[in-house]
Amino acid sequence: MEKESSSKKIKSSNLINQFIMERTNAADSIMHFRFDKKRVRILTSIEEVAEKCKGIVYWMFRDVRVQDNWAFLFAQKVANKNSVPLHVCFCILPTFLNSTMRHYKFLLKGLMEVDAECKQLNINFHLLHGEPNQAILDFVQKYKMGAVITDFFPLRLPLFWLNDLKKKLPDNIPLCQVDAHNIVPCWITSEKLEYSARTIRNKINSRLEDYLTQFPPVTKHSFLTNQKFKKNDWENALRKLDIEESVKEVPWTIPGYNGGILELQSFLDNRLAHFHTMRNNPLSNATSNLSPWFHFGMISVQRCILEVLKYKQMYKESVETFMEEAIVRRELSDNFCFNNEKYDAVEGANQWAIDTLNQHRSDKREYIYNLNELEHSLTHDDLWNSSQIQLVQEGKMHGFLRMYWAKKILEWTHDPEEALKWAIYLNDKYSIDGCDPNGYVGCMWSICGIHDQGWKERNVFGKIRYMNYKGCERKFDVKEFVKMWGGKVYNK
16 A cells, blocks of 8 residues: 555656646746737736836635646736736635635645745745735735736636725726636636537637647746745634534545646546546546546646646547546536526526426425435435435545435425525535535536426426436446445435
């Protein structure tokens, strides 16, 4: 076991070194790289950096990494162009949606890695506390920053902070946003809410040639600050939080960029070959397992795609399937949340789905469970209970079972609103990649038919796609899965 672990670390180190070489081959720095300005949205009327400023701020939130980060690279480009220091700020919030200590500890360890790398590059990393729209404003004004650059997160709360900061910033300070999460920037792919993967696929794939490029490196910064800053207090960073502390860290993940690259190497070596044929079998261990690092932006999806593409001759179908999931489906989720303010409500569904759910609102349910029974795996369905146990213990659930899990919540609750609310709550609370557009869209697809079509009409579901226990038995060995996770049958 020890030998296998050492071997994996060596391979990961080789991959990390390989990426360093690829960045250097792309350009010696962002200053000598053809940066596509379409990646950037200037949100203020002013575009020029404030005169006589003492630095540029990169407000980091969604993309917690240094390298392979277009927002970080653009911030360094602006700082270099103006011959000023570069400052990276991350705000620790007292609470964020339904995030728990599981999420906060994973995040904090990734941030510590970012801080250490910034020190090596003469870049200043600041761990701030409080709502970003105020904390970033205070930092800009106190330390005379000349511009704010941030990454892209399409959920309501981050968009509110962004718009509020835009209103409060001094008139001479520009605010820019860079989509460092998607390969094709969300606002470039489409200006409207897309109906399905079918309608967005070509809009993304037709632009990949322009946007799926190598990255230049973030380099050692030449302009140092002479200002005094408060030292980052990592030991006390998570002390004043208003979050659920009982949800513990998950043992299978190593937070941060290095941990993400380790998981990427494991996927390439052990699972990519079987990804196309086996990914929908919860017993096969054929998924990428990369979603936690994608969610926190600790590794770049674009970097992973560049690497996976090298295997296309060997595993053509698996590579194409992975690209469909990691690019098209994931960027479709961002499109949905960015263009639909009701991305987590039944009202945000298509009219056909709203109508069919309303028509079956009063249908008799064979089983009704409350939130406590669902959360503690106390249903009559041992497969569902086993899936919930896995979610609680491992912070993840196989994608096929997550669909089944959410659809059963619709079947076993009083109405679609309650079902959607509880599915999102449980997913966000326990899944390490919770509080994410993918999670909201997954629940909305399962319960409200988003990005789907109408199916045969039936009780409770109406025309929403139905899944049942027997269908799962045809897909994989349900008894083996139940045995693995220990779900029991509880009679009401």
